[in-house]
Amino acid sequence: MTNFDRPIAGRRRPIRTGVALLVVVSVRMATGAAVASAGAPTYDRQVRTLADALGAFDEAARVAARDPRRASELYEKAAAGFESLIADGVRNGRLFYNLGNTYVRLGRLGKAIASYRRAAALMPDDPNLRENLRFARTLRQDQIAPPETATAVRSLLFWHYGVSMRWRANIALAAYVAFWALLAAGRLVRGRLAALVWASRAAGLTALMLGASVLIENHDRRTTQAGVLITDGVVLRKGNGEAYEPQYNYRFSDGLEFDLVEPPRGDWLHIRLPDDKDGWVRSDQVELI
Incomplete structure (x- = not known):
């Protein structure tokens, strides 16, 4: 390559x-x-x-x-x-x-x-x-918002969703080093200054949170297959075939993103949309990422 x-x-x-x-x-x-x-x-x-x-x-x-x-x-x-x-x-x-x-x-x-x-x-x-x-x-024509609970979670965990994994990993590593350095300094200082204690705890918590965030995203990348519709007029069906009825009385448009629910079955994919709606589409109507 x-x-x-x-x-x-x-x-x-x-x-x-x-x-x-x-x-x-x-x-x-x-x-x-x-x-x-x-x-x-x-x-x-x-x-x-x-x-x-x-x-x-x-x-x-x-x-x-x-x-x-x-x-x-x-x-x-x-x-x-x-x-x-x-x-x-x-x-x-x-x-x-x-x-x-x-x-x-x-x-x-x-x-x-x-x-x-x-x-x-x-x-x-x-x-x-x-x-x-x-x-x-x-x-894109279809602007489908995630559920309110998902939006609230993303706002609460802004540091997970709004900061790149590379930066989170770098900050986690720096915080991990700082934690041990502050911990060592605290043992050398007579009386263990309260500021050093709290600083070491903050560094340790930061390293733990961001490290867990990186591990979770890395796991999601390995286990979750994303994709996007590449044509207009896509019908989500109740099963993996044209014989199944439409899941919704609506045709979805080019550019709509989704996650794959399960491995493909022949030429059909079971997908989940951002608002948690799901259904089956033909593989020639999508591009997996």
Whole structure:
């Protein structure tokens, strides 16, 4: 598998879609010593594919106002190029980010959101990525809120849901070190100053809470499969087949995110929506993340 992370340098160009600022990262890759184990011919082909895809995106952005049809063709070319790199085994946050931006321009919200979420797993602290993902979610037709209890829990545990796992892990480690350092200092100080005692307790509690938070999220990532609808007019059924009646008198739209309830059964998936509604959908109507 080729890894483009190390030889990458980025340049960012602001691109406006509506009122949002979408950012395309043009990835530049070095050659020579940075050639991956896949071999120079494969690497060179991937470099050309990436350059062609980025060029198609830039050209599409230039002609979009005067020739929307041509722009759409160029965005399709860009998306195909990015997808071919992913199919080759390239796993890079900027690549998924670029693909997400391309799908937003094509109006394919489900695929855009899936790409952004894959990018977020690789670069969770990127503010432009977070903003683009937030914006893509505002474009979807179905805005389904989680239950009030879930919203309250997220507000109460803001440090779990609002801070990236990387930062929580770093703070937990720092708090763990501070706990033992303060504990040792307290034993050396005659009379054990109350401030040191309380500081060590606070550090220990912080390390415990954030460490548990990281373990819980890591477990959820391994055991929970997320996904997104990639087409409009999706019917959630009561079972895994067209013969089953619709679960709800409503057709759901492109871009709606969900969690998988159980392993797939043939070509059907049992999914749960953000408001805890569930039902079965065909696998060709979704993209798993």
